[in-house]
Amino acid sequence: MADMNGGAVSGGLTEAANGLSFYLGDVSAGVLSSLSDGDLLAELRECEALRRRWLMVDAALVAELERRSFAGRLAMPSTSTLLQGVLRLSPTEARQRVDAAAVCGPRWSLTGERLEPLLPRVAASQADGVLSAEHARVIASTIERLPASVAPADAIAAEEHLVLAAGQLRPREVGLVGQRILAHLDPDGVLQSDAEHARRRSFSVTPESGGGYRASGRLTPACGALLLTWLSPRAAPRPATSEGPHNSGDNAAEDNRSATGAPSERVQDARSYGQRMHDALEELAGLAVRSTEVVESGAPAQVIITMTASQLADRSGLAETSFGQLLTVPEALRLADEAAISLLVRDARGAILKHGRLKRIATRAQTLALIARDRGCSFPGCDRPPEWCQRHHVVGWAEGGRTDLDNLTLICGYHHRHFEAEGWSCRLVEGLPTWIPPHWIDPERRPRRNHRITHELR
Ligand SMILES: [Zn+2]
Structure with missing residues (x-):
């Protein structure tokens, strides 16, 4: 073997290779399974x-x-x-x-x-x-x-x-x-x-032609640490409260769940890491905007979204933000449900027909009463505290819903985004927020309440 190319120095590499072959032979003979831990x-x-x-x-x-x-x-x-x-x-x-x-x-x-x-x-x-x-x-x-x-x-x-x-x-x-x-x-x-970190610090959020935004920058160690401290726990995967309608092939399992009245089976968060970080960032921005609003009630709104009356009626087309960015009307209405956003509805000529903020803004007293009643996200099974919740108009402002306690509930950003697509609906029953599950979760669509409010439904 020593005269082969390998191991020309002293035959050492050839010997090592032979030893390795020998060992691998033992391994394939199953010698490892006989070892103690x-x-x-x-x-x-x-x-x-x-x-x-x-x-x-x-x-x-x-x-x-x-x-x-x-x-x-x-x-x-x-x-x-x-x-x-x-x-x-x-x-x-x-x-x-x-x-x-x-x-x-x-x-x-x-x-x-x-x-x-x-x-x-x-x-x-x-x-x-x-x-x-x-x-x-x-x-x-x-x-x-x-x-x-x-x-x-x-x-x-x-x-x-x-x-x-x-x-x-x-x-x-x-x-x-x-x-x-x-x-x-x-x-x-x-x-x-x-x-050097301070010199190179930068952050920008740039509107893109498609309607989204590109964020980029370089954060100082302090800023990055603060941001990650906030985002990381909130970007952890959340168990979804319900499976998406497309995954619900197993009817027997659904029937079992609804028969016991237990929350539907918890499945893993389907969002990617980046999507979860994004949603946590959105939550942070919303929290900051809302807390400013509570502190400086009456301050001018930072975001104004305009749409036409016919877009509002059809729930279609593109609304425009005060930054000149476009977003779909349904998305604008979802945002407009958060009191910090102003919604302007104009006629075909541009005259203002409705001014959302004047009608919709919940007073501080209303907000405190809502917190006292709902104690956090009112979606069944959700445990997000009030600070992370938005005020949701049960009957949307656009449909003529009033900004009154009996038309408002607290709901976290995640459920605000997802409840409608998953087929849930909300109403107030005896003054308490009550959720109606979609057919694929409970064929009888029996109403549910968050555990903090009560399990009892009469
Ligand atoms: Zn929630």
Whole structure:
């Protein structure tokens, strides 16, 4: 075997390959299933340690390619390009291997003298099978960010500290340790990067021709943290209160649910992460607009939507916001149900026929009474608190519904968006918000109330 191409140095790679074949033979014979749990974990750790030690073999081979300027002799722009071609690697993977070789692989002085690796402690730990490739990358990027003014002894101490941390922590956490070290050794650098964050901060919401908006920007660490603190919990997947009508093939299951009167079976949120974050952002904006309204009652509305009387009658066509953006009339009416939005209805010539806000705005006393009565979203099974709810006109303002307690209920943004499409309807029975499920949830369409209000329906 030693005379084959593989293992030309000492036959080591050939031996390793033989050992691996032998092991895989045992594995296919089912030897793993006879291991105890403890032995299986030990096997897993040993395999990982070996995988990590192989990274040093990689680094040595790549470093040797670099030393020979192999890629250059083939008229290739870089060793990374060479690796992509020879090993069929992605550009990212190839670049990472070249970078890893620069950190952990052998180096040579200009006179050909062999030098120790750039980060000798990282290299040694990897040779021991302790550090993963990602650990090494995180440590290298931390050390790279140390300013030139840091004393060599401090840089060595930092590398030691990080290598020690990497023996116990995952790469992300090692990165956090690295940030603390940087802040300690280079406080000005951290301050500078804050100034840099402040300089680069931006945010824009740009109307697009289709009627939507494109948001983009770069947030400071503080702003991003605040925003994520708010959005993340509210963008968590919510169990839908009901299945969509298209998924409701199983009639028997529905009958069971309605027979017990229990809330329909909870199914997983079908929204993507991005869609959930978007909805949480909408909730935030709505909350801010509504709270401003409560504080500064009578302040001019920020959003005005106009439509014509015939659009209102047909529930069709495009309404226009005061920003000049178009949105469909049904969507505008949904928005107009939130008191902070003004709805203007004009005739064909543009004269104003109705001014929504004057009629619809709920007073502060009404809002407090609603909170006292509904105590949150009144949709059956929903537990959103009042702060996250909008005032919903049971008989829409456009249909002549009044802004009175007996025509209002609190409803969360999610249910406001979805209840109609899912076939639910709301009415006030004995002064309490009561929801009528669609046929596919309860063929008898027996009314339901939110558990906070009461289970009892007479
Ligand atoms: Zn709700």
